[in-house]
Amino acid sequence: xxxxxxxxxxxxxxxxxxxxxxxxxxxxxxxxxxxEQTAAPMAENFAQGKSVSVESVTSQTTVxxxxxxxxxxxxLKNADLYEGKIDGISGSGTQKAIKxxxxxxxxxxxxxxxxxxxxxxxxxxxx
Numbered sequence: 001x002x003x004x005x006x007x008x009x010x011x012x013x014x015x016x017x018x019x020x021x022x023x024x025x026x027x028x029x030x031x032x033x034x035x036e037q038t039a040a041p042m043a044e045n046f047a048q049g050k051s052v053s054v055e056s057v058t059s060q061t062t063v064x065x066x067x068x069x070x071x072x073x074x075x076l077k078n079a080d081l082y083e084g085k086i087d088g089i090s091g092s093g094t095q096k097a098i099k100x101x102x103x104x105x106x107x108x109x110x111x112x113x114x115x116x117x118x119x120x121x122x123x124x125x126x127x
Contacts, residue, residue, distance in 0.1 A: 065118065069094065072113050075124040076101060 067075075069088045076082035082097035098117070099109040105120050113121065 065115075065122075067113060067118050067122065071125055072098070072118075072121065075121045078124040078127045079121070 069090045070086055072090075073082055073084070073086045073088070073094055076094070076097040077086065079101060081100050082093065084091070084093040095111040098113060099111045101107075101121060102109040102111075102117055105117075107117055107120070
């Protein structure tokens, strides 16, 4: 009987609460999987119509790499597109060099170093 309740609970929780789960890491909840001792009381509460708290046990972290203006200028200088000082100030010379780089690499020349531009430009950072 307890197994059936657990299965029903898991099915209902996965369908009805899919978009409402909180990240367990943010709440400081243990990432350990449920055991029969922890799942059975939850299933009983669920079967009795009581509120059951469900926490997400998976977490996906996306790290967005944001380069500094100095890194951008250095990479552009290494690509022979920037002749100014590496001063960390994104002026007209830096913007012109970014647009040139983007045009040469099949990117939209908007003068902004987004993920696609940086992915190609960062290769020049260490050259």
